[in-house]
Amino acid sequence: MNGIEERLTDLIYAILLGERSWRDFLAEIERATPGGMGAMFYQGADGSCSILHNSAPEKALAEYVDYYTHRNPWMERAMAAQSRQSMPAHRLVPHDELLRTEFHDGFLRPLGLDTAAGLLLDARRSGTATLTIMAPLGQSALIEAWSQTFNRISAHLHRAMAWCRRGSGLGALAELPAVLSQSLDLGVMIVGADRKILPVSPAAQLSDRVWQAVRQSPFGTVGLVDQAADDCLGEMLSRNHAGRKLAEFRTAQATITMVRIGRDELSELLLGPCVMLVVDPGLHGLDLEQKRDRLRLAHDLTAAEGRVLGGLLQGFNLRQIAEAAGLSHETVRTQQKALFVKTGVNSQTQLVNLAHGHPRQNRNEPGR
Secondary structure, eight states, X not given: XXXXXXXXXXXXXXXXXXXXXXXXXXXXXXXXXXXXXXXXXXXXXXXXXXXXXXXXXXXXXXXXXXXXXXXXXXXXXXXXXXXXXXXXHHHHSOHHHHTTSHHIIIIIGGGTOOEEEEEEEEEXXXXXXXXXXXXXXXXXXXXXXXXXXXXXXXXXXXXXXXXXXXXXXXXXXXXXXXXXXXXXXXXXXXXXXXXXXXXXXXXXXXXXXXXXXXXXXXXXXXXXXXXXXXHHHHHHTSTTOOSOSEEEEEOSSOEEEEEEEOOOHHHHHHHOOEEEEEEEOTTTTOOHHHHHHHHHHHHTXXXXXXXXXXXXXXXXXXXXXXXXXXXXXXXXXXXXXXXXXXXXXXXHHHHHHHHXXXXXXXXXXXXX
C-alpha cells in the first residue's frame, strides 16, 4: 500500500484532465490487492444497475445486474447507513452472517472473493454510486487499510463526482448539435436518460418544423410524436439496453435518426446513457413553391426542369405545362425525362412522393 494514496490522487486529476481513465484508477487499486476486483457500481432507484470494471467475468456481472444486485447485503446495509465514510464490509455484515447468504454462495465464492471495502461516491433520489474493492478470504487487514485510504482520498473523489454531474461527459461530441443545427436544416439534440435535453443542445435554435415531430412536456422531458419512434427512444435510453445503437424512422413529420452515444466512463455510470436525435423535416411542412426550390437546389435542376417540376407538383399534366410555356409536348417530355434521372425517380407519382417527403417506392412504375 506504500504510496497508493498519492498515486490514486494523481490519477483522479489526470482523469479530470482527460489524460487517464477510471479504468486506470481501478487497475491501480487491483494491483495493490492480490486476487481482488475493483469496481464502481451505480444502483438506480428504479432497480437498474450499472458497473464500471476492468476484468470481471461478463457472465458474473450479468448475473449480478439481473439478480444479485437485489441480494447484496453489503449494499443494503451501506445504503441504509448513507454514511460518507468508508468501512470494511465485515463491519456492515458479520462474516458468519455473510456466509449464510445466497449472495456469498452464488456470486462471491465462484469469483474467489470474500470481503470488501466501499465508499459512497454519490447519493441522489435517482440512485447511488459506490466505489468498491473486493478481496479474497484472509485479506481483512488489507481491506481495513483500503477503507482508511478511501476515506483519505474521499474529498478528491467527491470533487470528481461533482465535476461529472456539471459536465455532459461527451467531450468533443458536445459541440456537434450546435454545429449541425446551424449549418444544416436539421434539429439535433442530445437527450439524457431522464429524457431531458442536455444543455449542450441548442433547443432554442430548433425550427417549428422540428417541433412538429418532437414534443416537450412542461417538465422538460422529451418525447416523439410517432409512437414507434418514441418507444425505441425509451429502449435506447435504458441503462441495461443491449440492442441496437442506431435506429431510423420515417414518420409523417420528419425522418428521425437516433444514435446511442457514449459519455466518459464515470459520467455514463452516474448519469446513464444518452441518445443523439437528428430530426430532418426534409420537405415536410413546406408549401409547393418551397418544395420545388428545395428540390431544384438538392438535385441541381435547370430552370426548365424546375418549371416542369413546379407544374407537376401543382397537378398539371405535360400538355398543360407545354402550353403554358409555349413549348412542344415532346420538348417538355424530354425535360421531364432529365428531371426523373436527376431526382432518381421513374414516374410522376414517385416525384410527387419525393417532393412531399415520402419514402421512394420501387422504380418499376411506368412513367406517363
